[in-house]
Each structure stands twice: as C-alpha cells, then as structure tokens.
Amino acid sequence: MTAIKVENLVKTYTTYKRGSGFKETVKSFFKREKVQINAVDDISFEIEQGSICGILGPNGAGKSTAIKMLCGALFPTSGNIDVMGYSPARDRMKYVQRIGAVFGQRSQLIWDIPPVDSFAMNKAIYGISDGDYKRRLDEMTELFDVGEVIHKPTRVLSLGERMKCEFIMAMLHSPEIVFLDEPTIGLDVIAKNKIREVVSEMNSKGTTFILTTHDLEDVEQLADNVIIINHGKKVFDDTLSGLKNILGSKKIVELTLTEPFGGSEINGAKLIGRDNELNISLEVDTEKQPITDFLKSLTDHVSFKDISVRELPMDMIITRIYSE
Amino acid sequence: MRYLKIYMTCLHTAFSRAAAYRLDFVLGNLITLLSNIIFPLVTVLIYANGAKFPGWTMWEVLLIQSVFSMSNAVASMICGSILWVTMDHVQSGRFETVLLKPLSPLFYIAAANFDTGSIGLFLGGLAMTIISASFTKSSGAWGIILFLLLFLSGAAVMCGLDLIMAAISFKWVGNSRIPEIFESIKEFGKYPLGIFPKAVQVMSALIIPVAVVGFFPASALLGRLDMYSLLSVIPCMLFFIFGIWLYNRMIKAYEGVGG
Numbered sequence: 079m080t081a082i083k084v085e086n087l088v089k090t091y092t093t094y095k096r097g098s099g100f101k102e103t104v105k106s107f108f109k110r111e112k113v114q115i116n117a118v119d120d121i122s123f124e125i126e127q128g129s130i131c132g133i134l135g136p137n138g139a140g141k142s143t144a145i146k147m148l149c150g151a152l153f154p155t156s157g158n159i160d161v162m163g164y165s166p167a168r169d170r171m172k173y174v175q176r177i178g179a180v181f182g183q184r185s186q187l188i189w190d191i192p193p194v195d196s197f198a199m200n201k202a203i204y205g206i207s208d209g210d211y212k213r214r215l216d217e218m219t220e221l222f223d224v225g226e227v228i229h230k231p232t233r234v235l236s237l238g239e240r241m242k243c244e245f246i247m248a249m250l251h252s253p254e255i256v257f258l259d260e261p262t263i264g265l266d267v268i269a270k271n272k273i274r275e276v277v278s279e280m281n282s283k284g285t286t287f288i289l290t291t292h293d294l295e296d297v298e299q300l301a302d303n304v305i306i307i308n309h310g311k312k313v314f315d316d317t318l319s320g321l322k323n324i325l326g327s328k329k330i331v332e333l334t335l336t337e338p339f340g341g342s343e344i345n346g347a348k349l350i351g352r353d354n355e356l357n358i359s360l361e362v363d364t365e366k367q368p369i370t371d372f373l374k375s376l377t378d379h380v381s382f383k384d385i386s387v388r389e390l391p392m393d394m395i396i397t398r399i400y401s402e
Numbered sequence: 403m404r405y406l407k408i409y410m411t412c413l414h415t416a417f418s419r420a421a422a423y424r425l426d427f428v429l430g431n432l433i434t435l436l437s438n439i440i441f442p443l444v445t446v447l448i449y450a451n452g453a454k455f456p457g458w459t460m461w462e463v464l465l466i467q468s469v470f471s472m473s474n475a476v477a478s479m480i481c482g483s484i485l486w487v488t489m490d491h492v493q494s495g496r497f498e499t500v501l502l503k504p505l506s507p508l509f510y511i512a513a514a515n516f517d518t519g520s521i522g523l524f525l526g527g528l529a530m531t532i533i534s535a536s537f538t539k540s541s542g543a544w545g546i547i548l549f550l551l552l553f554l555s556g557a558a559v560m561c562g563l564d565l566i567m568a569a570i571s572f573k574w575v576g577n578s579r580i581p582e583i584f585e586s587i588k589e590f591g592k593y594p595l596g597i598f599p600k601a602v603q604v605m606s607a608l609i610i611p612v613a614v615v616g617f618f619p620a621s622a623l624l625g626r627l628d629m630y631s632l633l634s635v636i637p638c639m640l641f642f643i644f645g646i647w648l649y650n651r652m653i654k655a656y657e658g659v660g661g
Contacts, residue, residue: 091657151498153654167654175504186499188415188514190422195415199514202411203503205404231422 081127081255081286082148087157089118089143089310117143119310120157125288125303130281132301132318133290136393140310141290145259148288149179161255175204178253180244182260187232193243194228197250204251211250218246221276238269245276256280258289262296274299294389308396325390325398327364331372333357334384344379347372361390405509412513420518431522438523441592442467442530458594461537462624468534469623470592470616472527473553475520477560483515484508484561484649485581488568493575497656508565508649541625548622548632555638556591556615562638563610565645572652584610591615611637 094110118140125131135141146152148159150166150173159166164173180186187196201211219225222242227235235243241261248256258277262270277287277300291297297304297318304321306314314321331347338355342348346367351359362372369387376382390398420427442464449460488511491497500507563584571577591612595603606613611634618634621627 146498149498149502151501152656170501171504171506174502179502181498184496184499186502188419191415191418195418199411199415202408203505203510 079127080124081129081162082123082125082288083158083160084124084148085122085158087118087121087144087147087159088116088155089140089147089152090155091115091117116310118147118154118307121307121310121312122157123305123312123315125286127286128281128284129302130277130287130289130300131303131305132297133288133305133307134292134294134297134395135290135307136292136396139307141307142259144307145179145257145288145290149177149257150174175251176254178248178251178256180241180248180256180258180261182241182258182263185232185240185244186247187240187243189233190231192229192231193235193247196232196243196247197228200247200250206251210252214250214252215246218249221279222246222272238265238272241265241269241273245273249280253285255286255288258287260291261289262291262293270296294395298389306396306399313396314399325395328390329362329364329369330388330390331360331362331369331376332386332388333360333376333380333382336381336383339380345372345375405505408505409509409513413516415514416516416518427518430519434519435522435526438471439526439530455594455597457596459538461534462620462626463594465531465534465538465623466594466616466620467592468527468530469549469553469620470527471523472531473556473615473619474560474588475524475527476553477557477564478517478520479524480516480557481512481561481564482517482520484511485564485568485571487511487515488649489571489575489578492571492656501653501656506650507653508646535623538624541623545622545625545627548627549619551635552614552619552622552627552632555611555635556619558642559611559614559638560588562641562643562645565649566641569645569648569652572655588612588615591617593617607631607634608637611641614638 091114093113093115094106095113121144133141133144143152147154148161148166150170153167161173162176164176166173187193188199197211197215200206206214219228222245224239224242224246227239228243228246232240232243245261261273261277265273274296277289281287281300287300289296289300301318303317304314305312306321314324330350335356335358339358344360347360347362349358350361353359362369364372373385373387376385445460445463445467448454449463454460455463488497491500491511497507500510503510564581567577567580567584570580587610589612590598590602590606591614595606595613595617598606603613606617613631614634618627618631621631
C-alpha cells in the first residue's frame with residue numbers, strides 16, 4: 079500500500095545575488111539582483127507503507143527541503159503531496175500527530191533541562207496516556223541504553239547521546255511514519271550502528287522510515303528503496319539492488335605509500351586518484367574479489383604506512399548514474 | 403482542556419529551565435524589578451521638588467506607572483517571547499521544529515517560552531499598585547470591572563503588536579531593531595494623557611492605543627475615566643485579532659534555511 083505519493087513537487091526560493099568584496103557589498107546595498115532557485119525541481123515518487131526509503135544526494139541537492147515539505151514544515155511552490163491521505167502543509171495539525179521527525183541538525187530537545195523533561199512536554203502535547211508513555215519510554219531507553227542519560231541536562235550530553243534522545247522524542251507517540259534528516263551526521267561508528275539497529279527494529283514492527291543522508295552506508299544497511307536527488311531533480315528511484323546493479327559493489331581504498339607507485343592498477347583494483355606520488359586511491363570491485371582478499375594481497379604489491387576503506391563518494395555515484 | 407494541560411506542562415518546563423540557572427533567574431528578576439522601580443522614583447523626585455503633572459497627585463501618577471509595569475509584565479509573560487523566539491527560529495531555521503508539533507505554532511511558542519523573568523516585574527508592579535491605590539480615592543466595584551477590562555485590553559494591544567512584528571520577521575528576516583520603535587511609543591502610556599499635545603492623545607488612545615497600557619486602567623481605578631476612553635478597547639482587540647491572523651498567514655512564507 080502506498081503511504082506517500084509525491085507528484086511534480088517544486089520548491090522555489092527567491093534570493094539575492096550578492097558580490098564579494100567591499101565595492102560589490104556597497105553596490106548590493108542599493109541594488110540587488112533577484113535570483114530564483116529551484117531547490118526541489120519537479121520531482122515525483124511513491125513510497126510504500128512499512129518500507130525504509132533512503133533519499134540520497136550531495137550537500138545542497140534539495141533532499142532536506144523535500145523532507146521538510148513531506149513533514150508539513152514548508153509549503154510547496156507547486157505540486158502535490160499525499161501522505162496517508164493528508165496534504166502535509168495544509169492539514170499540518172492533524173497530520174503531524176501521526177508522524178515523527180528527527181532533524182540531525184535541529185534539536186527538538188530543550189537545551190537546559192534533562193531530555194526526560196522534554197519527553198514529558200511531548201507527552202502532554204501528543205496526549206499520550208500515562209501507561210503508554212511509561213511503556214514506550216522504558217522500551218526506547220532500553221533499546222538505546224540511555225536509562226541514566228535521559229536524566230542529565232541536554233547540554234552536557236555527547237552528540238551520540240543527544241541523537242538517541244532525539245529519536246526517543248520523535249518516537250514516543252508511536253508515529254506511523256518517521257522522517258530522518260541526516261540522522262547519523264557527525265556520529266561515531268558505535269552510535270551510528272545503534273541508531274541503525276533501532277530503525278530496523280522499529281521498521282520490523284511496521285513503522286515506515288524516510289531518511290535523507292549523504293552516507294551511502296546508512297542506505298546500504300537500512301533502505302529497501304533509494305531515491306537520489308541532485309540539483310533539485312530526481313536522478314534515481316529504484317530498489318537498493320537496482321542501485322547496486324548500476325554501481326556494482328565498489329569500495330574505495332586510500333593508501334599512504336612508503337615509496338612511489340607508478341602503475342594504473344593493483345591486483346585488479348583501478349587507480350582512480352593520486353593526490354601526490356605517495357597518496358593514492360583505488361577502486362575495488364568487491365563482487366570480483368572480497369575486500370578482505372584484496373587487503374591480504376595488497377602487501378605483496380606495494381608497501382604502505384596508512385590505509386582506509388570507504389564507500390563510493392556521492393559525486394562519483396551521481397556521475398555513474400548519469401553515465402548509465 | 404487539552405490546551406490547558408499542555409500550557410501547565412510547558413509552564414512547569416519553563417520553571418525547570420529557569421531553575422537550571424538559579425542565580426540568573428533571581429538576578430534577572432531583581433534587575434528587571436529595580437530598573438522599573440527607578441522610573442517611578444523620578445516621579446517622586448519631580449513632586450518632591452515642587453513640580454508636578456497638572457491635575458494629578460504624585461500617588462495618582464505612581465498608580466498609572468505601577469499599572470503600566472504590571473500590564474507590561476503580564477504581556478511579557480504570556481506572549482513577550484513570541485517576537486524574539488520567532489525571529490531567532492526563522493533566522494536559524496529552527497522554526498520547523500515548532501511546525502512539527504500538532505499545535506498552533508503561536509500557542510506552542512508562547513507556552514514553551516513562558517517568560518519567568520517578568521515575574522519580579524509583575525510582583526513589583528502589583529505591590530506598587532496596592533500601595534499607590536491605598537493613597538488615592540477608590541472608585542468601587544464598577545471601577546475595578548472597568549480596570550480589568552482596560553488592563554486586559556492593554557495586554558492585548560501589546561501582544562497584538564508583538565505578533566505583528568513577529569509576523570513581519572517571516573518575510574523580513576533579522577528586523578531586530580523594529581521593536582525599539584514600539585518600545586518608544588509605549589512610553590506615552592506611562593503618563594497622564596492630558597499632558598501631551600492633541601495629536602499624541604488621539605494616537606495614544608485610538609491609533610496605537612498605548613494609553614490603555616497604563617493610563618486608562620489606572621484612571622478607571624481612580625474613578626477619573628472618561629467614558630469615551632472605552633472606545634480604545636476596539637483598536638486593542640483589532641490589533642490582537644489582526645496580529646494572530648497575520649502571524650498564522652505569514653507562516654506560509656517560512657522558507658527554512660539550508661540543511
């Protein structure tokens with residue numbers, strides 16, 4: 079069943095072009111050139127109930143603007159959004175009662191007081207009964223392992239602890255759909271994994287998740303479907319396996335060598351970047367050889383003093399999609 | 403009932419926030435109180451040196467100024483935060499966290515940001531009102547009813563003007579100096595209206611009815627209210643209703659900031 083249907087969605091901002099430097103600043107004080115920016119440019123998609131949909135895109139692609147319109151926080155310039163039969167911005171009051179949202183960069187917790195006091199405020203706002211509140215809070219604090227953390231003032235919490243509390247805040251009223259805008263931004267691996275674990279668990283109980291991210295790993299570990307937005311336009315909308323068919327299973331291995339390397343590939347991995355003669359990047363197709371096998375054989379070909387393995391960067395993914 | 407319950411919870415949260423910085427809470431209230439007490443002291447000094455506001459005794463003028471402080475405190479507690487919180491949230495892009503709540507944004511901002519810093523001002527104003535009233539002639543029950551009507555109208559006009567300025571900030575981001583204009587105009591409400599030129603009297607009574615903030619309700623308590631002054635209740639309510647309407651309308655202009 080379709081939970082979200084978006085048709086020809088557009089969000090246009092009017093902004094002013096300002097030059098840099100003193101002369102341009104003075105000039106722009108008297109005369110400013112109006113510029114229309116299509117942050118979201120005619121995108122349409124559907125999301126199934128009970129699924130996890132990842133909205134990917136580089137910084138400034140328009141994914142946060144899109145998710146804010148889906149949450150009812152921004153009015154679209156044109157186009158239609160239908161979420162569970164609601165038009166989010168028009169039916170905002172009724173609609174937001176049934177959704178939850180975590181904006182990675184905008185806290186909903188109150189800074190000076192413990193999260194548990196912010197939760198109590200949400201309990202009153204959403205009209206959660208005492209029994210449901212206690213049951214839900216116990217369940218969530220146990221899942222996130224933040225039993226003690228929620229009693230400390232928010233301002234003393236680490237970013238990871240705060241994000242876990244943001245999640246609890248967004249989930250207390252048992253929303254049917256949860257929007258996550260960059261939920262793992264700035265978090266360490268342990269905190270990221272915990273959040274992904276809870277999202278999977280909640281999803282298995284029927285909650286639909288829509289998450290925006292520029293971290294491919296979030297999508298790989300969570301999403302059933304992927305939508306990629308670039309410059310406000312939708313460039314990809316398919317299943318995760320559909321994306322993998324285009325990209326293959328590629329990893330980037332970055333090496334700091336101890337002596338220069340002059341070749342164009344190492345053990346089947348293409349050289350795709352060379353910052354200087356000692357810092358190189360390789361693209362490894364893990365379908366052809368598992369990353370562990372590649373790493374084991376690497377020392378036979380080059381000597382290095384540092385190594386890191388990461389996902390394909392977003393700009394490379396988009397370039398690949400365009401070239402397909 | 404639901405909104406009352408939410409308001410009480412938000413009030414509790416506001417006090418929890420204030421209690422997080424106890425010294426700041428106590429000092430803030432004391433400073434607000436002292437700065438508002440110093441002003442009536444000027445009135446005392448004027449009268450002590452033989453000068454006066456023609457037709458008004460010192461205690462009558464002090465009553466006007468006490469009611470003004472109290473009215474200011476009530477408006478600040480109820481909706482004083484709406485202007486600054488809206489400006490800040492629009493500029494920083496945090497307004498979307500307000501829109502995620504299944505409530506009227508106006509109600510939520512007012513409730514969640516109850517200004518505990520104005521409690522001292524209210525209590526100080528109340529104490530001074532009682533003291534000043536004890537030295538003046540009382541007008542009886544009818545005067546108290548009129549006082550309450552005008553007092554609420556005064557709070558309504560201040561809230562209305564705050565709402566209008568807050569609404570403008572959705573489109574005109576960062577207009578933080580505009581409120582200073584109103585703060586200056588509001589000063590006219592602190593004095594007997596008769597001391598001003600006719601044009602200022604008409605403006606203070608009917609156009610931007612700041613006389614309702616202090617002078618008119620105090621006059622009702624003193625039994626010196628000109629019944630035509632009750633007409634000023636109309637623009638007060640219009641400001642309030644227009645403020646709410648404009649604010650709710652301007653929310654549509656909210657554009658957020660880059661994410």
